[in-house]
Amino acid sequence: MESSTVTQPWAIAVFDIDGVVRDVSRSYRRALADTVEHFTDGGYRPTPADIDRLKGEGSWNNDWKASEELIYRYYESQGRDRNTLALDYETIVAFFQVRYRGKQPDRPAAWDGYICDEPLLMSADYLQSLSRAGIAWGFFSGATPASARFVLEQRLGITPTVLIAMGDAPDKPNPTGLITAAQQLATNPHLPAIYAGDTVADILTVRRARYEASDRPWYAVGVLPPHLETASDRDRYAQQLTEAGADCVIEGVEALTSDHIQALLA
Structure with missing residues (x-):
């Protein structure tokens, strides 16, 4: 399955990997x-x-x-x-x-x-649902290319057409990798793009993308990582992401459905 199967997308979703696609708390x-x-x-x-x-x-x-x-x-x-x-x-x-x-x-x-032994936080079925809804998707991560491909191809069973990993672009919060991923996913420079990540650096990356690629609407979605054990921990972490500039914060990446994306962009 590849993200390029979306021929006329109406939105772009780019995902971080660590803490979003896989649980790295014990790795x-x-x-x-x-x-x-x-x-x-x-x-x-x-x-x-x-x-x-x-x-x-x-x-x-x-x-x-x-x-x-x-x-x-x-x-x-x-x-x-x-x-x-x-x-x-x-x-x-x-x-x-x-x-x-x-x-x-x-x-x-x-x-x-x-x-x-990393638990997966995202399924191939979830990505297929985004494709069916007309949302192009790809990945921008600070993980090494080998590590990113291992989890996506061998663990998740997908072959994404767009993967920007360590060494492909400057480290976050520099937005070059995110901007590049969005450009590769859709030729329309005005198509809205969402980046889902679990750290303050991910949110700051989106904020910087708004300045460097201002023609495109950019949205930052904070994803709570699974190592947060208590409600107070989750609330504190969510507040941190919100204060950094997240447009919304979700409990897990698969909560970012096509309906959620439509509501976010409305």
């Missing part, structure tokens, strides 16, 4: 916590709330960079200057990848890490 976030714990010699393991607070700053969509930043902040809390620390970013990335992908991180067919 990416677990690998992040493992990495920080390892490089602080067991001195600090960030909690889900710690990671939320960092990502709430809007600049830490890349989990490798987020890991590095939390390591730096831990040592700063111990009175050390980050400029004196001998951290090697590539070593941090390599450790993270072994945890997340497995002992052969460059061979997707051999992956046996946390990525293999």
